[in-house]
Amino acid sequence: MTPTNSIPPSRAAAAPAPADWRDLFALTKPRVMSLVIFTGLCGMLAAPVGIHPVLGFTAILCIAMGAGGAAALNQWWEADLDAGMKRTANRPLPQGRLDRTTARDFAGVLCAASVFLMGFAISWLAAAILAISIVYYAVVYTIWLKPRTPQNIVIGGGAGAFPPLIGWIAATGHITPMPVVLFAIIFFWTPPHFWALALFVKTDYAKVGIPMMPVVAGERATRRQILIYAILLLPLSALPWWLPGDEHAGAIYGVCALLLSGVFLALSIRVGLRTRTGDDDAMKPEKQLFAYSVLYLFALFAALVVDRYIPL
Amino acid sequence: MTKSPKNALKEPRTFEEIRRSRNRVLALSLAGFVILVFFISIAKMG
Incomplete structure (x- = not known):
């Protein structure tokens, strides 16, 4: 039996498919x-x-x-x-x-x-x-x-x-200084995160004409810029620890920020100082940096919350 | 060859199925919104 509310086959064929x-x-x-x-x-x-x-x-x-x-x-x-x-x-x-x-x-x-x-x-x-x-x-x-x-x-x-x-x-x-610093951390984290991805999907961007850094300025310049942003991110990530006033983060956050940013910098140095071995290069360090950058942001912000509820 | 359950899931869904599931999600979203507004009002009054 056909349900009463169903669309007749002829109409269903003519009507555009509804969005799922x-x-x-x-x-x-x-x-x-x-x-x-x-x-x-x-x-x-x-x-x-x-x-x-x-x-x-x-x-x-x-x-x-x-x-x-x-x-x-x-x-x-x-x-x-x-x-x-x-x-x-x-x-x-x-x-x-x-x-x-x-x-x-x-x-x-x-x-x-x-x-x-x-x-x-x-x-x-x-x-x-x-x-x-x-x-x-x-x-x-x-x-x-x-x-x-x-x-x-x-x-x-x-x-x-x-x-x-x-x-x-x-x-x-x-708005106080702390959320502005948190804004700045993500702002400075974005270029190395995104350029690590852009390095290994460079051909995709080139194909559709999007002027991503590796396409326009080349891989070497992109790698150097990744490194510069990773260096800047290290002190910036620890800034919530050093902020004056009541709203600054504590030692738990400070130590986590320095450790996490240290690893971020180490991975960025590997990418920054590297030259590709050829077109068949698997770009493993770049993929590792991209994957770590996501984990980094999750862990850094989690540390901020943990620190807020477990003050030392 | 018999289709595995995994393959069966990938069968294209009919117009009716798509519409029904979308209406269900829309109804749930609207009901959720009404409940949310109710609790926001309570929270704001408190």
Whole structure:
């Protein structure tokens, strides 16, 4: 028996396939979002004042929705570029599993809902910073910087640095030096993290004409810049330990930051001073640096929260 | 050859299945939003 609410075969064939929620979810770049949620949560938990659990959950939900919406806008804009790159060719838009209008509308609803919910439930300052982070990623980075300059990820990296700042503001209601330092840590972490990836997917970027650093300035210059940012990151990561006033981090964070950044620097030196052996080079040190950079950020922010609740 | 359960999962889903699962997720999201707004109101009053 045919269900009464089913579409007749002739109409079903003519109608476009509806968007699967899994594809809509994939548009939000869930893996990137997990790092955004984590750093936002750590920014909130590291703040010197507590927040009501429901409001804290709402703030993190808004950060996740905002990040997901910005990621969906990025994929909507770059659907053609994604189709030309091996790493991104399986995304829903290049695969034709979603139409672009649905992706754009979904992204718009997520972004708007995240900002308004943050404003009404938490604070309009946090909502304003969230809105800035969405515009920064979707417009400044994706549309303006990425196709134009090899410094795209340096300036655009700021977009990913906002979550701990937003988390902190959600808890305290204002901006102090500590969340700005947390912003700076992610800002300086982004170039070596992303360039390590760009080194081993260089041909993909070259194919679609995105001027990533290894494509435009060459591998040697990229490796040197990775090293410079890793050197700068070492003292910067320890800065929350040395901040004056009540909100500075303790020894647990300080020691973890120096150890984690020391390993980051060691791996960066290996990448920075290396010359490729040929086109068949497996790029193992670059892949190791990329994998470690993700672990580094998780561990650094986890140390900040642990330190806040277990003061020495 | 008999299809393994793993392969069976990869069968293309019908229009109806996709629509039904998307409606279910939408309903759950809306219900979640209503519950969230309720608890936000309680938290704000407290």
